[in-house]
Amino acid sequence: MNAFLAAFLHDLAGFWRNPSSAIVGIMCPFFAWLFHRMGFYPSFSAALTIQLIAGSVSTVGFLSAMGEEREQGAWGAVARTSACAEALVAGRLSACLLTCLALSALCAALAGVEPVQVPFALLAALPTILPATLLSFALGLVAPDQSRANAWGTFILMPCILPTLCAMFIELRLWPLPSYATTELLGVAASRGLAPFPAAVLAGVSIAWIGLGYAAFSLALRRETGSRRGLS
Amino acid sequence: MPDRPNDYPSVEELIAGQHGVSLHIECDRQTGERARKAVQEAYRGMRCAYYLETDKGFDRDTPLSYLRFFSRLLGSSVTAEEALAHFGLKDLARTRIGKLAPEQRALLNFARLTLAEPEVVFCERPLIELGPDARTIVLQWMGSASDEGCVFITVNEPLREALLMPGNAWWEEDGRLFPAQVDDDPTDGPVFAGDEVRVCKVQARSGSSTLFFDPREIDFIESMNRQNYVSVRGELYPTPAKLDELEVDLARFGFFRCHRSYIVNVQRVAKVERFTRNSFNLTLSDAAHTSLPLAKGRAEEMRATLGWK
Structure with a gap:
């Protein structure tokens, strides 16, 4: 519990100490408010900024930071303590999820979503947040340095925001991507007059991506705890 | 050896x-x-x-x-x-x-x-x-x-x-x-002979050259991995002389055998500290503020030889 709480609090504060991630935490809510003021549908503004939050918080705030820490040897000193590796990673993962959810709620509210609908917006955000966070941590646990972590992060960030942009501007449904469920659930496609998408397909795709993220995360965590036992 | x-x-x-x-x-x-x-x-x-x-x-x-x-x-x-x-x-x-x-x-x-x-x-x-x-x-x-x-x-x-x-x-x-060789029970050491002046140079090597150092230039001499080195202005030069010989020759120039593996120029000693019951440390006033060990058994001898209170 000590390790979980220590990692959780450290990473929660670390997100705001890192200028790159702090700017994400400030700019996304600002854009949600700006889009709302410019007259965009709340569904579009909320979906896009929530997806941006999910993609950038997990990659810029955590994946990139994990690569940087590994490169600087900062995490090595933590890994060599007697603290449980699983608890440490769980603490970090929880900090990432909480940051994503808190900022998503703020973005939804600033984008014009009715306060009573904000919990629903958060539920709709989960199909984007969970795979992005799990995959970011899986890559973060194996990233040898920051430059590679940043490159890998691009492959997570871009698919997060494309579905809403494509649905809104070219009426293209990128349903195989994990974040499309958020686009659909928040009604971006509906606002363009597109027929409802089959819920079973959305659920299946979301579950598949979350499962894939979890499997990758578990493998990376097993590798991390294995290497810790060898202190390598 | x-x-x-x-x-x-x-x-x-x-x-x-x-x-x-x-x-x-x-x-x-x-x-x-x-x-x-x-x-x-x-x-x-x-x-x-x-x-x-x-x-x-x-x-x-x-x-x-x-x-x-x-x-x-x-x-x-x-x-x-x-x-x-x-x-x-x-x-x-x-x-x-x-x-x-x-x-x-x-x-x-x-x-x-x-x-x-x-x-x-x-x-x-x-x-x-x-x-x-x-x-x-x-x-x-x-x-x-x-x-x-x-x-x-x-x-x-x-x-x-x-x-x-x-x-x-x-x-x-x-x-x-x-x-590492540690000798806490030294036999009678050489006696510091005051300010008597005699010509004495310490031979050392640098690449293919043979150097002769004035003892006053030397900060300390150390024995490391079966080789003796003279430290002058932060550089270590290997010397063919034996530590025991150097101890005798340099005593009159104010050098002291502070450890089995070290001879120090006492003029360079800036600070003597004791960290534990058995651990003394000499900090020199050279550019690197080098620290040298002072064997427990030699600490008293050093104090007596040099007339420190």
Whole structure:
């Protein structure tokens, strides 16, 4: 519990100490408010900024930071303590999820979503947040340095925001991507007059991506705890 | 050469064979890495704390937040504030770690080690980044922790510095580990003959040249890995002369055999410190503020010979 709480609090504060991630935490809510003021549908503004939050918080705030820490040897000193590796990673993962959810709620509210609908917006955000966070941590646990972590992060960030942009501007449904469920659930496609998408397909795709993220995360965590036992 | 009855064929066997004893090993990086793994194996189940050269800390943390993180992580009874104060970092508590000087980062790492309340401490080159004042703080901490039963195992440190730390110093040659020679019971040493002046030059080599040093230029002479070296203005020059001969020849120039492996120019001694019951340290006034060990048995002789109160 000590390790979980220590990692959780450290990473929660670390997100705001890192200028790159702090700017994400400030700019996304600002854009949600700006889009709302410019007259965009709340569904579009909320979906896009929530997806941006999910993609950038997990990659810029955590994946990139994990690569940087590994490169600087900062995490090595933590890994060599007697603290449980699983608890440490769980603490970090929880900090990432909480940051994503808190900022998503703020973005939804600033984008014009009715306060009573904000919990629903958060539920709709989960199909984007969970795979992005799990995959970011899986890559973060194996990233040898920051430059590679940043490159890998691009492959997570871009698919997060494309579905809403494509649905809104070219009426293209990128349903195989994990974040499309958020686009659909928040009604971006509906606002363009597109027929409802089959819920079973959305659920299946979301579950598949979350499962894939979890499997990758578990493998990376097993590798991390294995290497810790060898202190390598 | 003197007998080396207790040498070990590998660092793993040294650590296993000297279990529970503080060891300071002059060795290369690969042996240091193997030593770390051997310590992990030999002291499994004990509270171990590690300080590696690569441990730089989180750049964006402050020393206070960094130590609070470790204090929480380890469930330590030592607070971050106490650890900071002990290592003289109180004024830097809210400075970003990325802005700390290497010496301050090293002290921060020592502060981190105390939070683990360790039974065993493993360090790579613990004194490398430390100036004289910081070195005093760290050696005093090591001395008091050692007196309380903490085992220190350090690697990659030059023998001269390894001899300053509590415990036994070892050096590596061709994979074998040999104990550093320690003589706490010297026989009658040479007597300082005042300001008598006679021509005396110390022969040394530099590449293909043979150099002759005026004794007044020499800071100290050390014996390392079966070779003697003369230290002049921060450079070490190998000399063919034997330490015993140099001890006799240089005594009248104010040189003193402070350790089996060292002769020091007393004019260069700036500070004498005692960290533990058996550990003395001479800090020189040379450019590098070199620290040399002063054997316990020779401390009294030095005091008497030089007429110190």
